[in-house]
Amino acid sequence: MRMKFDVLTLFPNMFSSPLRESILGKAVEKGLIQIQTVNIRNFTLDKHQVVDDAPYGGGQGMVMKVEPIARAIESVKSQNRSAWTIYLTPQGKPFDQDLAKRLSTRPHLVLLCGRYEGVDERAREFIDEEISIGDYVLTGGELAAMVLIDAVSRLIPGVLGSDRSAEEDSFFNSLLEYPQYTRPVDFRGRRVPEVLLSGNHSAISLWRRREAIKRTLLRRPDLLAKASLTDEEKGLLEEVLQGKSIDGCGLRNADEEQK
Ligand code: 4GX
Numbered sequence: 001m002r003m004k005f006d007v008l009t010l011f012p013n014m015f016s017s018p019l020r021e022s023i024l025g026k027a028v029e030k031g032l033i034q035i036q037t038v039n040i041r042n043f044t045l046d047k048h049q050v051v052d053d054a055p056y057g058g059g060q061g062m063v064m065k066v067e068p069i070a071r072a073i074e075s076v077k078s079q080n081r082s083a084w085t086i087y088l089t090p091q092g093k094p095f096d097q098d099l100a101k102r103l104s105t106r107p108h109l110v111l112l113c114g115r116y117e118g119v120d121e122r123a124r125e126f127i128d129e130e131i132s133i134g135d136y137v138l139t140g141g142e143l144a145a146m147v148l149i150d151a152v153s154r155l156i157p158g159v160l161g162s163d164r165s166a167e168e169d170s171f172f173n174s175l176l177e178y179p180q181y182t183r184p185v186d187f188r189g190r191r192v193p194e195v196l197l198s199g200n201h202s203a204i205s206l207w208r209r210r211e212a213i214k215r216t217l218l219r220r221p222d223l224l225a226k227a228s229l230t231d232e233e234k235g236l237l238e239e240v241l242q243g244k245s246i247d248g249c250g251l252r253n254a255d256e257e258q259k
Contacts, residue, residue, distance in 0.1 A: 004034045009113040012037035027159040043071040066120040073126040085110040088141035092130030104155035113141030174227040176216045178208035
């Protein structure tokens, strides 16, 4: 087993099908990853198995109680001391590919999924790291946990096919992907760029790197600022910046009037 995920949640059923389809399903079958859910409700001690309560000081909604969370985390940790505990919350560190890479080196992640207005502040003392998957509000941490599991799992050696390495991804060198085409060569008059049909591999490679740079410049200049470009890529960027053919780069305005 290369990597184990334990998910602490009030809705374990949410994790049954999505993570067992396709590539992740294969990885689970192969024993490369293991995903287990722990129902926080099983760690209540009262007859009615209450997991939430009204906030002290008043206010809207409910807060997840600290004791069931503490007992659930202690239970998982007692079986595996190397476990690294993560709380998914909009207040956490922004999740990105670098963070996914760092987490993929850990043998055991424990993911706490909050519901309602969040967890009692004292539950945070059981957490090693808080992570946000983006600046928007979900109804709970479960979908965020699934995003993290997906992005981390595909970095585990053997999870992607042998001919398909995660290191080839555009984000590996922090550029957006170049445009891809497959058959037919002519779709309603829109043709595949000639260079891709040429069989000239160095010309194809150059075209792809130029397109990746154009697209990144136009759509995500913030990524380009962070990217460590090779001298050749810097040259391509200069060319593009000097205005040699900057078309739409596949960008369409969502507000554009539909024809
Ligand atoms: N990236 N959510 C956490 C519960 C909550 C409410 C208030 C703290 C304060 C999210 C995200 C996310 C929804 C998970 C609210 N926790 N998680 N949950 N964005 O939106 O990770």
